[in-house]
Amino acid sequence: MDRAREEGRKAGPPAVGRGREEEGGKGPTNSWVGLKMRKGTFFSNTNPFSTLSFQFQANFKTNSSQFQTIQSTADSAISSLSASQVRSGHFAAGFADGSVRIYDVRSPDRLVYVARPHAPRTEKVVGIGFQPGFDPYKIVSASQAGDIQFLDVRRAAEPYLTIEAHRGSLTALAVHRHAPVVASGSAKQMIKVFSLEGEQLTIIRYQPSFMGQRIGSVNCLSFHPYKSLLAAGAGDNGLVSIYAEENYK
Incomplete structure (x- = not known):
């Protein structure tokens, strides 16, 4: 924690402005890696190289907004x-x-926190999320190398659980907001669903049919926030699929 706070101090105060240009005179880029909303707060990184940006709605009645940039350090x-x-x-x-x-x-x-849970691997993190429920200190991180790491930020930077989900082809991660499950997608046309204890609950594979293939190379996953539904997007054919439990009504 102390090292994390020290790195935060080196970054200096955040720049605040409306339509602020990035360093070098260039405007904000359109490389949107993530967009998350929490109580009117929108998080995104318009500059993928070491700058983290977020926008929040200060007053919905007056439609006022504010832009603020935080250096990722x-x-x-x-x-x-x-x-x-x-x-x-x-x-x-x-x-x-x-x-x-x-x-x-x-x-x-x-x-407030820094960790390298995928070391000694150095492949990029393709998905990250806070665990379901009301514990704000547990997160899940998935690496392109194929591993999913579970961390408790109160204890240490080392993960307390590791799942070797895929072999070097993990492309997407989804964490359910309330149910104790996570899902991972693979470039090898495969989706796996795990419990928070690491047990594999189900696997969805490529299946050809007379209407065309049902699953391609997965590049995005998302759970319904309240229901047992999982949406998957395939980048090679533009196909979006929705999966449900067998007893779902």
């Missing part, structure tokens, strides 16, 4: 984002070097 690009549904102002970021960081927009230091 990292040497690599941001590859994933997730906002806490329990602690307002907390969000997690995964980076291309395999590291993860947690920020608190209300804290003067901003940066």
